Amino acid sequence: MHHSLKCLTAAGLACALLASAIAQAAPAPTKPATDITKAAQQAVLAALPFNDKREFDDAQRGFIAKPDSLTIKDANGKVVWDLESYKQFIALDKPAPDSVNPSLWRNAQLNIQYGLFKVTDGIYQVRGYDVSNITFIEGKTGWIVFDPLLSTEPAKAAYELVSQHLGKKPVVAVVYSHSHIDHFGGVRGIVDEADVKAGKVRIIAPEGFSEHAVSENVIAGNAMARRAIYMFGALLPRNAQGGVGSGLGLTVSNGTITLIQPTEFVRKTGQELEVDGVKMVFQMTPGTEAPVEMHTYFPDHKAMWMAENTTSTMHNVLTLRGAQVRDALQWSKYIGESIALFGDKTEVRFQSHHWPQWGQAQIDDYLKKQRAIYKYIHDQSVRLMNQGYTGEEIAEAIKLPPELEAFWPGRGYYGTLKHNAKAVYQRYMGWYDANPANLDKLPPQPAAKKYVEYMGGSAAVLEKAKVDFAKGEYRWVAEAVKQVVFAEPDNTAAKNLLADSYEQLGYQAESGPWRSIYLQGAFELRNGKPAVGAAATASPDVIRAMTPEMLFDYLAVRLNGERAAGKKLVLNYNFTDLGKSYALTVENGVLTYEAKADAKADVGLTMSKTALEDIQLGKATLEQKVAAGELKFDGNPQAFGEFMGLLDKFDFWFDIVTP
Incomplete structure (x- = not known):
């Protein structure tokens, strides 16, 4: 079992991008932009309203402080966040190089605005410390933190920046807005789990968070993680011919990923909580940008937190690393519900990526256009689909109306009109385009x-x-x-x-x-493929949060059906600390399981789930656990060896651009 959990953190990108700090040896040189590409870049400059600087004002408004340089290292001295590598070539006073689309360059110039910012009285953000923002809301006795970044080291550094300039106060609550890892993975950088268990810190999340935070990429984690290397440019040099940012931010941090389970859940729209004197009203938005997600309105601040359902880019209806297709129609409806519930009471809008926006009229226009983007993509893709167009034809034909085309926060920096239109087609029609x-x-x-x-x-x-x-x-x-x-x-x-x-x-x-x-x-x-080792294993917190059922589902997709054909094996797993037993059966080329032991099993394994976690994390081998008496076999141990021989080990660096 000790190779069973390679690369399956929630949001496979996190696991894959642990390779991002690995330098490649003397790669072949890149080439300059051609005259055709230069002309295409000039056409972009001519077509879009680059003289509109409102977002630059918003991205810098409320600035309090920043370190002169920002390179964050882990306890071993490994760099886990390096803003300097972007700052060396991206700046407000530098025009777009010929090798970068001027619109994407504008996005990078905005994303590089970093430091501590005041959103409104009592609400502060640290931006530019990770792909996501960390938000600090001032309570009576301490901070309420929304979305503590992807890894602990940037979260800790952000908390230190806040403490330096706003005073040292404890974190009394953490709110996870949704189940993607860049919104919870840094939690141990700001919170001690002992304080959570002692009731000193509340951890609040939408209902269903725990399941989705762990399971979203378990089954397809290896493939998603490999593709995330492409999507996030993890191994690209940071220069004008390489990576200039992910659109949603610059890139992802490369630090320690953690998870502390919520202590309470929000279950319905309109639910209110008072946390350390701060009043919050929640709006549930399941099935939008994440399977579970929620917005939060702060009535005393007249501030609306939109999580990741509206940012300063068109988002993904289907992320290119791979995921289940999102529901663009439902997404648009929840933005509309936000307008109806809180729009006339909102004076500042802020979220987990990019910068805030102020002024009720501006926010109303922004939210209506964000709603329109997802509704337009949905409705027009389905209209064309019903006229017989295929996904590829729809992507080529669909065009935004001028009022959305010139809307900077809706430009395709992360999602794009083309691949989102194909995603809508996929959601309704699937892979087959009806051509025999x-x-x-x-x-x-x-x-x-x-x-x-x-x-x-x-x-x-x-x-x-x-x-x-x-x-x-x-x-x-x-x-x-x-x-x-x-x-x-x-x-x-x-x-x-x-x-x-x-x-x-x-x-x-x-x-x-x-x-x-x-x-x-x-x-x-x-x-050729990068000459580096496989991506790292899932983080300890994620492995500990996996249920036995999640593990068995993952083992089932590793079962080589051809090798298993004709075989029948039954294994009992007895977890002493959970008081649960399971029977795993290999038969008809598939692995199934039941939540009860089988009296006729070929072999039984009795252990604590903690012992299994140690094996999965590489802290001990199966043989060592047996020798220590922490794992006991009952029946035929060779049956377990035969079972393990039926499981494939996934190669992380599979071919993509070559067969």
């Missing part, structure tokens, strides 16, 4: 070999592709040359031309994730 040719397509590699054969061979394809590359037809060149790369994986000329195409597409991308995906693809084509 696509019902049982050949896999990419055998299809590529036939494509290249039909196109006259790889040399002919590359000759034509170079002509189209010179014309700036990078999307088509990528489509065509991908066939050569998959047909002939060792064709260096093809890989280099495909990399060149991805690179220019990345330079032109307005979306931070699109840029990162293209540039990471170019990197791997030129240099």
